[in-house]
Amino acid sequence: MSKVLIIGAGGVGQVVVHKCAQRRDIFSEITLASRTKAKCDAIAAQLGGSIATAQVDADNVPELVALIKKEQPKLVINVALPYQDLTIMDACLETGVDYLDTANYEPKDTAKFEYSWQWAYQERFKDAGLMALLGSGFDPGVTNVYTALAAKKYLDEVQEIDIIDANAGSHGQPFATNFNPEINIREVTAPCRHWENGQWVETGALATKRSFDFPDGIGPMNIYRMYHEEMESIVKHIPTIRKAQFWMTFSDNYLKHLEVLQNVGMTRIDEVEFQGQKIVPIQFLKALLPDPGSLGPLTKGKTCIGVIARGLKDGKRKQVYIYNICDHEACYREVGSQAISYTTGVPAVVGAIMMLTGTWHAPGVWNMEQFDPELFLEVLGPMGLPEVVVEGEWPEL
């Protein structure tokens, strides 16, 4: 029976609050905080006011410290912006509270995705006897756990992985991103990197395209190779992996919009002088696009996110595909958010359960593949994201 402080009241925050509230056996008290308290209050109202809310600027360590000292939670679940990971980790260290997030830190002015900043907290968390669990969303998060499961149960040696993230749903809008457009566009416009033979290989953003035949009636969709942060920790902690690639589906329409917005400079993350003010184009674009939260009731179809792991079992080549299917409309009915937010928020809650029950607990900074995957998946399935495991053959991507 623990008190939890959730920071961030976007689509994912809403899911986290709803799912924590379903498990009052673990989360006896819940406080939701955000820069805009009204967003927290709106979510609290969905739950009949059974959670507390607070205002906090997550860029500001003293404000965070004051809030944590006042609330005295056992764990802080950070579902704010990735820019804010370090300030929240600093505040947890200062107040002696465990930490969990769903996306790695990135600086605001360069689209540079790497764990170095957060891994640098290793000694400080260890010395303080505190735990930080990094990337407990779906990808990163569950994809790390699926890879660890392949390594533990299905293969003696995982040699290659393809992480494949399909959103086969549609929101019916001409253009909208399914989560924070600023984060989404930064990610997909960054150069691609994949892991091959002990090093990162850089190629053009979305320059490598394949078709993949998805299960569960989804069928073939175009997938594009891109960098995604879980590869960095997975290849570090499962060093038998000599090739790791991440793939995501994008519709032709999405790519057309992205190309044009890049051409005209609207995806720029640097400041532009305009009418005597400094404006970051991508932030202005975000202000014009539909609020991802507004897409929930409009989105139909499924997501399919999973890992194809290939390697050796008893000396022979073997492949296993571990994935989850999630339905946008079912998610919306349950928690008022579509599957993109749901698949990120539910694993955060399961990660929190792992930590608060002591199932996964050790001082230091940890990635998801470093703990027993089966213990996590035993909780994740009943919480709404069951895995499917298929052994078979898939074409090389």
Place this chain on the structure above:
Amino acid sequence: MSKVLIIGAGGVGQVVVHKCAQRRDIFSEITLASRTKAKCDAIAAQLGGSIATAQVDADNVPELVALIKKEQPKLVINVALPYQDLTIMDACLETGVDYLDTANYEPKDTAKFEYSWQWAYQERFKDAGLMALLGSGFDPGVTNVYTALAAKKYLDEVQEIDIIDANAGSHGQPFATNFNPEINIREVTAPCRHWENGQWVETGALATKRSFDFPDGIGPMNIYRMYHEEMESIVKHIPTIRKAQFWMTFSDNYLKHLEVLQNVGMTRIDEVEFQGQKIVPIQFLKALLPDPGSLGPLTKGKTCIGVIARGLKDGKRKQVYIYNICDHEACYREVGSQAISYTTGVPAVVGAIMMLTGTWHAPGVWNMEQFDPELFLEVLGPMGLPEVVVEGEWPEL
């Protein structure tokens, strides 16, 4: 020998200054004024400092009046923004100076193109013994003159006109507009109107597409029907015309960019709240796009703008196509601007010559088709924009 005041130091202003300076027999003194005096000074430097420059806010009547009183020009050539036509006309009335522009007034906050605002000045100019010549660019301007020429010389009765504007050139940029992007995008995203049987017929913006086989080796290009202001005055002053349509070429790439920018709201002309400031998206977009002035040295190819007039001659159906071909690179070599600015700026100078020499002069507010077209074209050809007249048959558009 007259003094002229040119207001507006964009691409067209630069052409106007260069061409006036070629005709010192008419334009003995030239002053160029703009909100940003540095832009005027840069153009003056191209001409070895042989013109004067000044700073003026063309939205501000008292400032305009003070400048005109100080300069005492015989004529004001307005090549500023269309929003500023009325303030400059007011200042001309107050100071007793003739007026010429190249584009009709439109209010800043609605894309509404009509002559009503400027025609309302008719009595005041007449009573003051002053002349205002409206729309002395290429289209409006030369296209009005071509139509008047067809009515005077080639047909007894002009019944239908198709004004066709092709830019068969390329600047090699992913996306850029050839003149002020704010004005350009407002124009092409407005609903289409064409004249048919005594009334305006409204259809979707760029919804009607045809292919037209252009002369002079340009060949077939896609053209799109849109509203263009010269139709309003032409059908008023040449009332035998029962159908008038305006067509412009757009590349698939341009249309793709336009579609996306509309989808995301970047072409909006209303104010959006952003970071505590009010921002008009299309103005922010303009700040991001390449300055049309920078495209001059990059643009290759030709423009072809003209009018197909169809009607009766000696009781029989007859068609005549009157057009001009202009080469981007040749324009740039001559005046440092590409053909889009050149074809607008040269007719403004010819209109000024018509007025200052008394060839076309009468008190009141006038459109181009109301004067003798041959007198205008006799000057326009030697100034750089000769017309080609072809009698033949063209498919109905």
